Amino acid sequence: MLALLLIITGKLFLVQGLDMGGMAEAAISQRTVAQTLPATRGEIVDANGKVLARSVIRYDITVSPKNNTDAASFNRRNAEGKVEEISRDQGIAELTSVLGLSETNVRKAVTGNSNFAYVAKGVTPELETKVMALGLPGIYAQPTSQRVYPQGAVAGSLVGFLGSDGTPLAGLEQTMNQKLTGTDGSRTYQRGANGIVIPTAPDEITPAVDGQTVKLTINSDIQYYAQQAINDQVKKFSAQWGNIVVVEAKTGRIVAMADNNTVDPNDPGATAAIDRGARSVTAAVEPGSTEKTVTASAAINEGKITPISHVLVPPTYSTHGQTFSDAFEHGYQRRTFAGIIGDSMNTGTVMVGEQLSKQKRYDYLHNFGIGQRTGIPLPGENKGILAQPEQWDGRQEFTVLFGQGVSQTPLQTAMVYQTIANNGVRLKPQLIDSYIDPDGTVHKVAQQPGTKVISPQSDQQVKDLLESVVTAGDAKDVKVAGYRVGGKTGTAEAPKDNGVGFEGYTASFVGMAPMEDPQYVVLVTVQRPQGNIYGISQAPVFNSVMGQVLHTYNVPPSTTKSVALAQMY
Numbered sequence: 001m002l003a004l005l006l007i008i009t010g011k012l013f014l015v016q017g018l019d020m021g022g023m024a025e026a027a028i029s030q031r032t033v034a035q036t037l038p039a040t041r042g043e044i045v046d047a048n049g050k051v052l053a054r055s056v057i058r059y060d061i062t063v064s065p066k067n068n069t070d071a072a073s074f075n076r077r078n079a080e081g082k083v084e085e086i087s088r089d090q091g092i093a094e095l096t097s098v099l100g101l102s103e104t105n106v107r108k109a110v111t112g113n114s115n116f117a118y119v120a121k122g123v124t125p126e127l128e129t130k131v132m133a134l135g136l137p138g139i140y141a142q143p144t145s146q147r148v149y150p151q152g153a154v155a156g157s158l159v160g161f162l163g164s165d166g167t168p169l170a171g172l173e174q175t176m177n178q179k180l181t182g183t184d185g186s187r188t189y190q191r192g193a194n195g196i197v198i199p200t201a202p203d204e205i206t207p208a209v210d211g212q213t214v215k216l217t218i219n220s221d222i223q224y225y226a227q228q229a230i231n232d233q234v235k236k237f238s239a240q241w242g243n244i245v246v247v248e249a250k251t252g253r254i255v256a257m258a259d260n261n262t263v264d265p266n267d268p269g270a271t272a273a274i275d276r277g278a279r280s281v282t283a284a285v286e287p288g289s290t291e292k293t294v295t296a297s298a299a300i301n302e303g304k305i306t307p308i309s310h311v312l313v314p315p316t317y318s319t320h321g322q323t324f325s326d327a328f329e330h331g332y333q334r335r336t337f338a339g340i341i342g343d344s345m346n347t348g349t350v351m352v353g354e355q356l357s358k359q360k361r362y363d364y365l366h367n368f369g370i371g372q373r374t375g376i377p378l379p380g381e382n383k384g385i386l387a388q389p390e391q392w393d394g395r396q397e398f399t400v401l402f403g404q405g406v407s408q409t410p411l412q413t414a415m416v417y418q419t420i421a422n423n424g425v426r427l428k429p430q431l432i433d434s435y436i437d438p439d440g441t442v443h444k445v446a447q448q449p450g451t452k453v454i455s456p457q458s459d460q461q462v463k464d465l466l467e468s469v470v471t472a473g474d475a476k477d478v479k480v481a482g483y484r485v486g487g488k489t490g491t492a493e494a495p496k497d498n499g500v501g502f503e504g505y506t507a508s509f510v511g512m513a514p515m516e517d518p519q520y521v522v523l524v525t526v527q528r529p530q531g532n533i534y535g536i537s538q539a540p541v542f543n544s545v546m547g548q549v550l551h552t553y554n555v556p557p558s559t560t561k562s563v564a565l566a567q568m569y
Helices: 004-018 023-030 088-099 103-110 125-133 171-175 177-179 220-236 288-301 338-341 346-353 356-366 396-402 411-421 456-471 539-552
Strands: 032-037 050-064 073-077 084-086 119-121 141-148 185-190 204-207 214-216 240-248 254-259 310-313 318-319 322-324 331-337 432-436 440-444 486-495 502-513 520-527
Touching: 004 432, 023 539, 032 288, 050 125, 073 088, 084 088, 088 103, 088 119, 088 125, 103 119, 119 125, 119 141, 125 141, 125 185, 171 177, 185 520, 220 254, 220 338, 220 520, 220 539, 240 318, 240 411, 288 338, 288 346, 288 356, 288 396, 288 456, 288 486, 288 502, 318 346, 331 338, 338 346, 338 456, 346 396, 356 396, 411 456, 411 486, 411 502, 411 520, 456 486, 456 502, 456 539
Parallel strands: none
Antiparallel strands: 032 185, 050 119, 050 141, 073 084, 185 204, 214 432, 240 254, 240 520, 310 331, 318 322, 432 440, 486 502, 502 520
């Protein structure tokens, strides 16, 4: 017996004292649980702080079935802190009642031989409190998060959405993921064989660092207004799609980019995949006559013409084997250049524009931002098409002067007019205002330096041209009460989806106000409206949206007289 006692004592010394086989360490390893504490994803808010995307705290209710399967009853601590014994069936019934689930599903979840199972996922904090107040052993609440979009479809194509597994799939959720994500924390604790946390064991927590809030330049009220306006316009003319862009002229800040069929990030599956993006940056279309402003800017800036220069415009104009006509029949007309632009004449535009070399035509288009991405932080931006001048065919070298043979996104077109509104200086469009740390520290996004495209003197002449389009040209239905307005209509053939031939038209109007010192640019684009294209006007939509923008930002009404340059001589 003494010998046996010595052997046992020696064995205990080896196992517990020396632990040569690492059994204690292995036991600790088996008991240790490492749990990730997810960081809360940052919010996306509009320019006024209204939440467009937010992660809310939710809880997954879990259980250790192995610990509960064989027990007919168990002890718990009630609300008064006293220990009481209840039956297993009573515990299941109470849990079923609080969660609002079927008893069959709850009983199935808590039954079995596994150490872990889900009873319910994504319950609210209020419901989690009620569940834990039951005091049922082996029932745990694991914190998680759920992404919600309080404004629904407002700016949905810009904000984007997450997949069911939390993967960012579209919009700013995707491009701003690094800013929004944050850094997960961790919790390490020990759990016994019955699944219960060992209270005396170490419990180490590394806190999570939440993601930054991304503050946009978008005004969600104007965004909503623009979405409703373009949706009504698309329905009115049975169009394929429509789009409105609103830009602050002096800063390049995007106030709104509205699509008629904007996705609701709370339910992205309800919107066709082709309609979930922001067409302001993904859809490249021929701009049509809105591009004549580029030609006018180039010709005026190069000293080839002035707004009141005289041009004898024939019924049709032929040059280098190509013949051009206008949307309306006319004989020989003595026009000012203001009259050519005012009535959107292709003939006169080509006559003036061909005084510029092909390289000059290309350079001005390029300098106005055509054929290059703006760099706006949205996925899938289309840079459009602007071929090199040596690649232009015999007709294209002239059609680019009036917006055919070239394609661009609505945002690129809007930024052309932002340049004119900003005294000839092109800015980068800005969609992000700032990044805000969890502690409230604000990191403003600096405005990038602008690019001078034309001189201030030339720019003022182009402004006079655009105002004359409204006061004396073909856009007299453009009126915003109390304000001087300038702008340009655009009509272009729409290429078929397969790229072969054309089908329907792209109709647009882009303008600025107030003309004595333009503050905002609004572009309305409608793709393939049905009916007589020359009877379809974007003026009512423009008038409504521009009026809303000017009143929202308290822009003082005009006090100076409108410019109305002579159209003929």
